[in-house]
Amino acid sequence: MEDRLRIVHYPEPVLLSVAKPVSDREFANGLKAFSEEMFAVMAEAGGVGLAAPQVGRSTRLFVMDIPEGDDTPAIRAALINPEILHVEGEQTGDEGCLSFPGIFQPVKRQMRVVARALDAAGKEFELDATGLAARCILHETDHLDGIVFLDRMSILKRDLAKRKIKRLQKRGEW
Numbered sequence: 001m002e003d004r005l006r007i008v009h010y011p012e013p014v015l016l017s018v019a020k021p022v023s024d025r026e027f028a029n030g031l032k033a034f035s036e037e038m039f040a041v042m043a044e045a046g047g048v049g050l051a052a053p054q055v056g057r058s059t060r061l062f063v064m065d066i067p068e069g070d071d072t073p074a075i076r077a078a079l080i081n082p083e084i085l086h087v088e089g090e091q092t093g094d095e096g097c098l099s100f101p102g103i104f105q106p107v108k109r110q111m112r113v114v115a116r117a118l119d120a121a122g123k124e125f126e127l128d129a130t131g132l133a134a135r136c137i138l139h140e141t142d143h144l145d146g147i148v149f150l151d152r153m154s155i156l157k158r159d160l161a162k163r164k165i166k167r168l169q170k171r172g173e174w
């Protein structure tokens, strides 16, 4: 039995690397257990999205569990080898990341995303998402490309976040 998955923190190199597509062999070996464990780790940490590199696995898979919003349905899904097909609009809102505990900063993202991915059984599906769900899909897809939300902040907010990370590291709280 594998060790329990653990969330890695910035600047762990796996977070800054482009992840590999999930292979046919990985599908054959089964991804259901891995994605279910990712859902569990994410829920325990209080997140709405978690990408495989965040648990030290450089593979193109993420899970998301978004509660129902005012105008948006709940979305709970594992996305494997996801592709962004279409984006539109714009939103700015506070964003966090389980690999950056305690850091919340405004990030500008697109308002709507259409994405295509495979599920754990290898079946293709599409998601048309807005608001928080769109923000989550963009944030998690970035993780698969080695991009972290620091890279999406304004220079001012990025410097603030980096200083806070340094302070937390010095205190051994990172």
Ligand code: NI
Pocket: 096, 097, 098, 099, 139, 143
């Ligand atoms: Ni993140």
